[in-house]
Amino acid sequence: LGLKRLVRRAVRGLGYEILKVPPAAARPRVEGPPPVEPVWPLPRRLGGMSDSEIRAAFRDFPHWHYAYVFEGGLGFETAHVNPGLDTDDPVRPLQRFRHFMPWLVQAAGGSLRGKRVLDIACNSGFWSIQCALLGADVVGFDARPELIAQAELIKRITGVSTAEFRVLDFEDLRPETFGGAFDIVLNLGLLYHLPDPLGALATTATMARELVLLDTAVFPSEDAFVRLKWEAPFDIRMAAREGIAAEPSKRAVELMLRHLGLTEVVEIPVRSDDLPSVYRRGQRASWLIRV
Numbered sequence: 532l533g534l535k536r537l538v539r540r541a542v543r544g545l546g547y548e549i550l551k552v553p554p555a556a557a558r559p560r561v562e563g564p565p566p567v568e569p570v571w572p573l574p575r576r577l578g579g580m581s582d583s584e585i586r587a588a589f590r591d592f593p594h595w596h597y598a599y600v601f602e603g604g605l606g607f608e609t610a611h612v613n614p615g616l617d618t619d620d621p622v623r624p625l626q627r628f629r630h631f632m633p634w635l636v637q638a639a640g641g642s643l644r645g646k647r648v649l650d651i652a653c654n655s656g657f658w659s660i661q662c663a664l665l666g667a668d669v670v671g672f673d674a675r676p677e678l679i680a681q682a683e684l685i686k687r688i689t690g691v692s693t694a695e696f697r698v699l700d701f702e703d704l705r706p707e708t709f710g711g712a713f714d715i716v717l718n719l720g721l722l723y724h725l726p727d728p729l730g731a732l733a734t735t736a737t738m739a740r741e742l743v744l745l746d747t748a749v750f751p752s753e754d755a756f757v758r759l760k761w762e763a764p765f766d767i768r769m770a771a772r773e774g775i776a777a778e779p780s781k782r783a784v785e786l787m788l789r790h791l792g793l794t795e796v797v798e799i800p801v802r803s804d805d806l807p808s809v810y811r812r813g814q815r816a817s818w819l820i821r822v
């Protein structure tokens with residue numbers, strides 16, 4: 532024990548933390564909703580863009596957050612300014628989908644058909660397009676115009692007609708921006724890029740009539756911490772503007788939700804090893820919130 536403590540202290544002194552990753556066998560078995568599969572590869576509109584037209588349109592953008600694959604074996608890689616992180620793994624969005632979307636679909640009554648969905652910080656529209664393919668009417672927005680242009684391209688290729696995209700900064704989001712609240716609000720991969728997580732969660736909740744799906748990086752601590760860092764907007768996965776980015780711990784997220792009066796909250800359990808390691812290491816978590 533003494534040795535463990537010494538090693539942990541020495542590692543802490545270097546600015547790192549040792550985290551235990553529970554092996555799959557050690558995790559309690561949790562009953563969950565029935566699986567929901569992403570629509571993948573993405574469909575292509577009949578008589579739509581040809582392979583070479585799609586390839587040329589993809590080349591117009593130097594950076595891509597998702598590795599899109601379309602029917603007919605046409606696939607693309609991610610492209611980030613700082614490549615090599617686990618966000619470049621092409622299966623990452625599919626793993627995240629299988630992790631949290633079944634919980635959302637179950638809570639929505641077994642289907643997203645006819646639901647009005649808001650996709651906050653939609654990037655190039657991966658989640659918006661998936662929700663639209665599951666039958667929802669979707670509005671996605673992102674602060675970066677080039678990402679909304681990408682989302683429009685994916686919409687054009689797939690022929691999905693029930694997703695709309697807008698350039699908007701989260702700071703400017705109000706219920707009246709899109710003519711009222713939505714049945715379901717997705718707040719995925721954004722919270723830890725913003726300076727004020729409590730305010731961001733409050734805004735997110737006011738946009739929702741039924742459900743919020745929250746997915747965020749979390750500071751790995753048992754305590755209710757918020758770690759502040761400075762973030763520059765050098766890549767399409769980062770904050771849209773330079774400034775403070777605040778990363779809460781799980782406990783801090785839970786306290787914030789409670790502070791906002793949101794008590795019907797389920798943390799989506801890690802039930803599979805087929806997930807980005809950040810979820811298995813407790814450095815990322817997802818919640819389903821009934822407002």
Ligand SMILES: C[S@@+](CC[C@H](N)C(=O)[O-])C[C@H]1O[C@@H](n2cnc3c(N)ncnc32)[C@H](O)[C@@H]1O
Nearest residue numbers: 652654673674675700701719720768769770771
């Ligand atoms: C890590 S990506 C997450 C993309 C997607 N929601 C997901 O979870 O897969 C972060 C996204 O947030 C967007 N973003 C950052 N700051 C924003 C802001 N203030 N308003 C709107 N979008 C923002 C970025 O442009 C980027 O698309």
